[in-house]
Amino acid sequence: MTNRAYSAELAQLAGLLADRTRATFCLALLDGRAWTAGELAAYAQVAPSTASEHLNQLTEGGLLVERRQGRHRYVQLASPLVAELLETLTAHLDPPAVQPRGLRAANASAALARGRTCYDHLAGRLGVAVTDAMTGRGLLDQEGGFALTDAGRAWLTDDLGIEPAALRAGRRPSARGCLDWTERRQHLAGVAGARLCDRLLDRHWIRRIGTGRAVRLTPDGATALHDLLGLDGHAAGLI
Amino acid sequence: MTNRAYSAELAQLAGLLADRTRATFCLALLDGRAWTAGELAAYAQVAPSTASEHLNQLTEGGLLVERRQGRHRYVQLASPLVAELLETLTAHLDPPAVQPRGLRAANASAALARGRTCYDHLAGRLGVAVTDAMTGRGLLDQEGGFALTDAGRAWLTDDLGIEPAALRAGRRPSARGCLDWTERRQHLAGVAGARLCDRLLDRHWIRRIGTGRAVRLTPDGATALHDLLGLDGHAAGLI
DNA sequence: GCGACGCTTCGGCGGCCACCGAAACGTGCC
DNA sequence: GGCACGTTTCGGTGGCCGCCGAAGCGTCGC
Structure with a gap:
């Protein structure tokens, strides 16, 4: 065989x-x-x-x-x-049984749950919130797998200034779901997720905390996401 | 951490x-x-x-x-x-270096390359050909990941008689790509792929060969796929 | 050049684990 | 009941592999 x-x-x-x-x-x-x-x-x-x-x-x-x-x-x-x-592989793991111990670990853990990068795109509450907001505005279609709508593609290029060519990749899908470790829900990954994350870092709407994967939403970023996606950073627990 | x-x-x-x-x-x-x-x-x-x-x-x-x-x-x-x-995981493997030896093994290998099931959906040339035909007819959108179009959903329910409820599953995406071992191209997987494969077996359009995973297109199936998708079984090397 | 530093190579140790055969268990058939 | 068969449990064994420390190599800084 x-x-x-x-x-x-x-x-x-x-x-x-x-x-x-x-x-x-x-x-x-x-x-x-x-x-x-x-x-x-x-x-x-x-x-x-x-x-x-x-x-x-x-x-x-x-x-x-x-x-x-x-x-x-x-x-x-x-x-x-x-x-x-x-x-x-990690998406197939059970939620971890152990909780982080100690104040330092708890702080780090909370920061990671709030927002982080997952290789090259956004994850944590921030990643899921952005994904949900995009879906709610008709920029992303989650019905049949993850797919950018025409409006979504226009939004990324016109509103965020991402090169259209940068969204069309070879083997890698332009949009895909990635199961979030902490939220146990899907967030946006793929080329679109990566470019979006690049953009937010470029414009200083998010910033890395320390040397790890954690990121936080800046005040400018909170304003921008509110204007662009109607996302309330405080209500979503991102700040 | x-x-x-x-x-x-x-x-x-x-x-x-x-x-x-x-x-x-x-x-x-x-x-x-x-x-x-x-x-x-x-x-x-x-x-x-x-x-x-x-x-x-x-x-x-x-x-x-x-x-x-x-x-x-x-x-x-x-x-x-x-x-x-x-x-x-298997999609990330290199193509196998060894070729099957012996006539028996070569026959089995050829049958598998022609058409087979991949857990619960179609794979091999058959799976890829169906996927391509669906994409060509606007039933499937491969631009932003795999997604069923409205026409595709209608085709599955109206033309193939699949229950609409059977296409809407919980955690499992309704359509997703699955990298084909032999073709090194994507074919349709997910809930839609599984229901489609069920249907083709139900209607005896495809039939299992022996006890393995290999399937072959029946004459009825060739006619049906030609009528439904414009798929020429001979040209596509499915028969 | 000399020491500090990051990294690698090597030898050796310990533990884990895949494998088998033999024996036992449970089920189905006569 | 008795036999055949599929499966499991249990020791035992061999090999693989992850780990370390010591020694060696190349690079950087003074």
């Missing part, structure tokens, strides 16, 4: 993520940025030598790409497709 | 698929039917005791559900979501 040929490859791919440390690396890299080997080692609490070996596996397996720069080794997810793969 | 809580679960989930034998089981079960423990053991060429232990893991991990019936243990993928998860 054809399956037999695939099963070894499938097992190999899954094996890359089947280790706690490597899984931690990949989830950390879901923020879309490049990390150094040392940062990842410290983050996952393993020896640098251990991290180095794991990174070899992940790059050889095609999940990560690396860039050597001076004495640093920067690694990054190989492509948005890898990010989508990770999102799909 | 929140990631740390997820990484253990992610590693656990991936670990279920990180074994060659378990991966073989899951890919076999992608045909959507229930297999007995013994069938799977023979298929994957392991001892029954080994298969039993693997099935325990897969069911405890939530990927499979089982039904005890007499002295048989039937197992099945737990839900369409699991099938989608597997499809997503």
